């Protein structure tokens with residue numbers, strides 16, 4: 001049986017991007033700055049001093065890009081809306097028609113090729129005005145701001161968009177933005193991440209409430225949230241290590257998925273974080289619980305987890321481990337595992353175990369992998385080709401494990417490859433390449449890599 005045949009016939013195959021990472025056109029036609037514009041222009045924040053001013057210039061090349069996507073044969077395209085492009089200062093009083101027109105162009109191009117748009121409302125680019133004047137995600141007011149923004153999107157695009165993702169990776173926003181300070185807005189705190197996360201959850205829930213009350217019936221779409229989680233495998237068979245791995249997953253994914261599917265933060269987090277963890281009030285619980293029509297998962301890698309006990313734990317920056325002093329976990333990797341350019345280990349079976357963990361803990365929800373992929377820098381050869389065999393191997397091996405998960409009863413309904421093209425990889429700048437299409441950042445020329453052709457062949461099998 002071919003790989004493709006191991007997936008249901010209605011399985012959704014797509015690729016993904018996000019606004020700040022690809023669009024450029026940073027101050028074109030009324031777009032206001034976001035916290036990522038400000039952050040990336042601060043010296044020392046981004047590798048090489050890169051920023052998203054031009055990025056892939058997708059703002060001016062939408063049609064070309066979506067034609068390339070269609071060439072691959074995907075069913076769906078996941079992109080995000082830049083909040084400050086459609087509302088210069090983040091509030092409806094600065095509604096920007098040119099911004100609305102731009103996203104209509106994106107949706108038109110999708111329609112032309114019969115590609116289903118999956119729209120993320122928030123992929124980290126908070127309008128800078130809301131950060132400067134209202135303290136961004138630290139102030140509960142942001143939830144109403146987000147709800148207003150979401151309403152405008154449903155109103156303008158909901159007639160043609162059937163899939164909405166409210167927030168992308170609240171964990172990254174909270175931990176990397178407010179804990180480790182490596183992402184915008186660059187704070188380092190051991191309490192702000194929990195407050196920001198609380199508001200991210202509430203903002204999501206308020207937007208969902210509006211969609212369900214005023215738009216869902218008429219527009220007939222679905223709305224959910226996407227969280228990221230890497231797999232945590234117990235280092236040994238000991239009960240302590242098994243508990244450590246479980247605790248790590250609860251601090252990572254349970255933090256956001258437990259309130260939505262089970263109604264409260266995990267007990268392990270309450271114990272580890274204490275009064276820095278906000279309490280979900282009964283009123284807020286009503287909004288949050290059950291607020292996702294599907295389970296969006298971004299998954300990249302796997303690490304071993306072991307009980308750290310009272311040993312001083314190492315705080316690993318860039319993802320690994322969250323605020324580790326609250327979790328007391330030792331993370332490690334097997335030195336035989338191969339790693340990508342992000343130094344993220346390639347462990348396909350971790351993806352299957354992650355899916356099974358979600359299925360077990362949250363009563364087998366419909367899951368969409370809304371991102372999975374890898375960074376490798378493959379050179380263009382003399383004939384102009386990019387032979388990225390390691391990326392092909394990555395996709396093939398992760399999809400094998402997805403197929404296995406489905407065969408074991410996991411309700412996996414779709415898969416989006418991250419990313420359609422090389423782009424602005426946040427603090428790593430343009431140095432890390434995740435694309436199925438190569439982008440020459442001097443000429444902005446796009447070239448399909450071998451992996452794009454592999455995908456096309458796989459989808460046509």
Ligand code: PNW
Pocket residue numbers: 018021168169172228298300318319320371418425434
């Ligand atoms: C995700 N971590 O980011 C984002 O959704 C994408 O925008 C990004 O390009 C992609 O994954 C690759 O990085 C993450 O440190 C950034 O664990 C960091 C982490 C996870 C995801």
